[in-house]
């Protein structure tokens with residue numbers, strides 16, 4: 661397992677690559693307010709027989725928070741540059757929430773990099789301008805500490821709020837910089853992939869927690885239906901981050917789908 665900083669597109673991005681170097685490639689892209697630890701439990705299993713890359717988006721985790729480079733196209737370019745850096749192609753790209761927008765953008769822009777796409781708790785268009793503008797104003801004025809309870813309600817099903825790991829995930833969220841968080845909110849606000857995702861032609865699995873308060877099951881199903889032949893699965897008793905809440909179920913859905921694509 662190797663964690664490192666890779667300089668791409670004028671930003672130092674924190675990433676980790678692990679698993680056998682000749683194994684099929686799986687790449688993970690994160691949601692807003694999270695870093696790549698959200699995949700720990702999934703990757704502990706998957707990296708036994710897959711080459712796995714995960715990374716912290718700009719403005720998140722240990723990655724840089726530069727002045728420029730915050731459009732969705734630039735977030736997509738970051739992932740393309742990281743994959744090029746490691747010589748990865750024809751990957752299964754797993755994108756969670758805004759990471760799912762990045763995955764859809766990557767599949768449209770660089771089809772050589774994406775053979776299979778897994779869309780977790782995401783859509784081709786997430787929210788609307790008013791919602792994101794309100795959130796950007798709030799995080800800039802008050803910070804994530806004040807907003808955290810509301811966000812965690814959407815992230816996790818009620819029973820997970822008493823899980824021993826819950827305070828750790830809360831700390832991950834509130835230590836994201838307000839600036840990095842706000843900049844990614846603006847990128848989500850300005851992104852509508854309905855047309856480009858409807859033109860994609862690749863195997864797609866869409867999964868969502870039944871208690872997801874950010875991208876509820878119907879929203880995720882509608883995006884899955886844009887791509888013909890896609891599969892759609894609901895994970896019970898999970899919110900917006902089923903890879904954290906139900907990693908065994910998430911991994912087994914992912915593994916079954918990967919096996920079906922061999």
Ligand SMILES: O=C(O)CC1=CCC(=O)O1
Nearest residue numbers: 691692757758811814874
């Ligand atoms: O609503 C949230 O905070 C969750 C979320 C929306 C987009 C994303 O990436 O995470």
